[in-house]
Amino acid sequence: MRRSEEIGRAEAHSGPDGADVAVDWLALRRAAGQVASRAYAPYSGLRVGAAGLCGDGQVVIGCNVENASFGLTLCAECGLVSTLVAGGHRHLVALSVLSGDGRPLTPCGRCRQVLMEHAGPEMLLDAGEGKAAQRLGDLLPGAFDSSELARAGAQKAVARRQTASTGTARSAGRKRSR
Numbered sequence: 001m002r003r004s005e006e007i008g009r010a011e012a013h014s015g016p017d018g019a020d021v022a023v024d025w026l027a028l029r030r031a032a033g034q035v036a037s038r039a040y041a042p043y044s045g046l047r048v049g050a051a052g053l054c055g056d057g058q059v060v061i062g063c064n065v066e067n068a069s070f071g072l073t074l075c076a077e078c079g080l081v082s083t084l085v086a087g088g089h090r091h092l093v094a095l096s097v098l099s100g101d102g103r104p105l106t107p108c109g110r111c112r113q114v115l116m117e118h119a120g121p122e123m124l125l126d127a128g129e130g131k132a133a134q135r136l137g138d139l140l141p142g143a144f145d146s147s148e149l150a151r152a153g154a155q156k157a158v159a160r161r162q163t164a165s166t167g168t169a170r171s172a173g174r175k176r177s178r
């Protein structure tokens, strides 16, 4: 793994902590291509490699790992996010996903959701040489996030309080009628 200062300052991008992180797309593409060659894809034949730049300047990688069950296949981006979290790294600020033959790929819907939690809408996705990178927020507008759970938690607490107070009123009424 190399720090962003070592891979050159091709493009400055603000991470979630506000710090500028240099995005060296060439280095990310090289890393994505290398890990794609190690992908385990005997069923689809589509090797996928992903390389992401974290807010702390570290580069994390992942490749797809298929399974004879098909449904248990792990996408390259999920492997990358797992490495990011396990390594204690910061949010992703830029990502390159490449097929084994070097074509830029767009993450599937599930991966966009997984990435959103560990990158946020400002993460840049490589669209290939000479093309403008895409924002994750543009690829997954209106993403589900933990604020929905907080809202559900608050509603649950209100419902619990209501049940407790009506329950108390009911038992008080029973005592009075005895």
Ligand code: THU
Pocket: 041, 044, 046, 048, 063, 064, 065, 066, 073, 074, 075, 076, 077, 106, 107, 108, 111
């Ligand atoms: N794949 C990924 O690794 N990432 C994606 O975002 C989409 C699909 C993999 C899964 C499977 O091994 C192969 O590509 C064909 O779907």
